[in-house]
Amino acid sequence: MKDFEKIAALGSILSKKYATSLFRLLRDYKSISASEASSRLDLHIQTVQEFLESTTLLGITGKEEVFERKRPYFRYTIQNPSITYNFDLDELVGFDRQNPQTSEIRIRENRNAKSHFTTARNGKFFSSVSIISGSGRESEQRKINLTQSQGLFLFHLPFPDALPDSIEGIMAKAKIETEYRSEIDNLVNELIELRVIERVIN
Numbered sequence: 001m002k003d004f005e006k007i008a009a010l011g012s013i014l015s016k017k018y019a020t021s022l023f024r025l026l027r028d029y030k031s032i033s034a035s036e037a038s039s040r041l042d043l044h045i046q047t048v049q050e051f052l053e054s055t056t057l058l059g060i061t062g063k064e065e066v067f068e069r070k071r072p073y074f075r076y077t078i079q080n081p082s083i084t085y086n087f088d089l090d091e092l093v094g095f096d097r098q099n100p101q102t103s104e105i106r107i108r109e110n111r112n113a114k115s116h117f118t119t120a121r122n123g124k125f126f127s128s129v130s131i132i133s134g135s136g137r138e139s140e141q142r143k144i145n146l147t148q149s150q151g152l153f154l155f156h157l158p159f160p161d162a163l164p165d166s167i168e169g170i171m172a173k174a175k176i177e178t179e180y181r182s183e184i185d186n187l188v189n190e191l192i193e194l195r196v197i198e199r200v201i202n
Contacts, residue, residue: 003085006058010083013054018043022051026061031075052076058083107167107188110198111160125151131194142194149180150187157197164200 013019021041025032034052038045055061055076062079065072114132119125130143146154156174158165165173167184176184191197 007085009054010058010085013051013058016051018047019051022048026055026076026078027081031064031077033073033075035073105167106164106200107170107192107197108158108162108164108200109160110195113196115194115196117154120151125155127151129154129191129196131196144187144190146187147180147183149176150183152176153184153187160198164198 016022018041022037025037025040029036034045034049037043037052038048041048052061052063052074056063059080060078060083061076063074063076066075116130116132117126118128118130120127125148126146128143128145130141132139132141134140152174153170153176156170158170167181167188171178171181171184188197192199
């Protein structure tokens, strides 16, 4: 299980209103069963059982099967009172600084794009782009609000009749710093899908 998945599972556990009380019991008792914990906290035994099993899967607790009058049950014991998880957000979203989808492509505005660009008040970049899909009564409009770097990029996007340019080239003309490349790539990929931007294959 990846750390992010563990963090998500732990977050689900900690969000329970009875989480603190159950963890306190686990710390105070050398070992405790689900039935003992449920009676102490006046919770349904199934609720406690699911909680304890979740902590076991995360390695917070360990469980031991014991027998009482030939009837088996589990007792739970704290195994790891201190937990540290790490995850890389870039790895989480599959971020590649050399995005293969956009690293070497050349683009321009699509001639048949059903889109409308709204200019910002200063008239130097676009603030949003609206895309119309469908026709007649079935038509729908989707509006995408742009960051300033994205608005500058689209403001310098070559027209349909112009020669296509690379993303790096357009960013250079728009004087956009390379630190904004990932959000430019994100927008370009989406607008290619929406047929607002044409990807030209050499």
